Amino acid sequence: MEKDLKPVKRTPKLLAEQVAGQITDLIKTNKWEAGYKLPNEFEMASLLHVGRGTIREAVKLLVAQNVVEIRRGCGTFVCEKPGMAKDPLGLSFVADKKKLAQDMCEVRLLIEPQIAAIAAERADENHISRVRELCELTEKKILAGEKYAEEDAAFHEALASCTGNQVMMQLMPIIRKGVALFIDVTSTERRAATIEEHRLIVEAVAEGDSAKAAEVMEEHIRKSKINVRDLPGKSHKEDKEKGKTGL
């Protein structure tokens, strides 16, 4: 790791930015992978021939860019998805959250059925068992009357992984969690239906039936969409509150 970091030059460019740049490059070239624990402030400072303040500032920049995360008491680690923003589209800055939720559903309706179809074509055994696993996990939560948004999201993300398409895998969390960032779309009457619909999706993918996978996914999203449309408009204050959680 010593050889990976070189003393920074005293160029006009901010020292902290140079340090951040070096770290970013090490991650891009997979020398430092997701979950890698960065050397501590003292080590970094001496390796880079800069003050600890500069290291601290560089880390702050990288945290703001979602490249590294600080785990209090543990140290600084490379993020699971380096550079992937919490709210990549800046949707928390969109004022009308109800319209946003409807737009998001329209986008899901446009993308997810096709992702399900491609998943049905490309999914291997591991993919399928992973999807089935998450389907069952979601069911358990629903039947226990617990919140299942996370497991639900993971299920849809697992379907995206079946495509082997990196961009779809990155997009899915955005379009899937985008709404959840602001509004809880899970209504009671949808809970039972979700179980059934998810099962149908899993079976279509397992059978490699892309037409059916797309069809059941479309129905699944259409039904969720209606709930969003039925939502009351958000008050300004609520917008602000929700917005906060969005960033």
Added chain:
Amino acid sequence: MEKDLKPVKRTPKLLAEQVAGQITDLIKTNKWEAGYKLPNEFEMASLLHVGRGTIREAVKLLVAQNVVEIRRGCGTFVCEKPGMAKDPLGLSFVADKKKLAQDMCEVRLLIEPQIAAIAAERADENHISRVRELCELTEKKILAGEKYAEEDAAFHEALASCTGNQVMMQLMPIIRKGVALFIDVTSTERRAATIEEHRLIVEAVAEGDSAKAAEVMEEHIRKSKINVRDLPGKSHKEDKEKGKTGL
């Protein structure tokens, strides 16, 4: 503006983060809109009862989050799309740029024909003239033998705007510029074809023929896709270089 900013509390939470939070909220609630010029360091410092160093640090955080931008010699301004990252999906961290370009094209093929179809349904006179304008602008660049990637991107973004769907508008730049971030997909034999294909798209949208709009858009992207597949694999060094430009 004085009333908008309140002195920050001396809580354990970093002062700079409190300042950044206040500014973010002013933008979210549209008190400070896109392009708004922030008060200078001195004013902010006195309004918030903190040192100029804290203001500077807060601005740095907001710049890293693409919420504000510093225009040298002019001041600090609210970004056009606050919170919208330059590389929202962190794609510059994906090592295999050739596979990435192919994945990106697959996603475009999945999304853009449908966007064109919806655009044909919803576009009003202003939308159509805007799209036509950008189509002609792209043609001029192509015929002049100049780079036209920007105008090309603007053309596709204008189509997304026709849908009136905020999320599609935010997604388009990502899927459109995503490839351009790393690889120049514009090849000579595509230049002439692009003119013709763009014209067909504009006409379909103008006629409100969504089926045709989707069809010509799909053909347009399929042809670009082939070029990407023909690209030579990128060397490790090139990846690093391109990656840099991606962040």
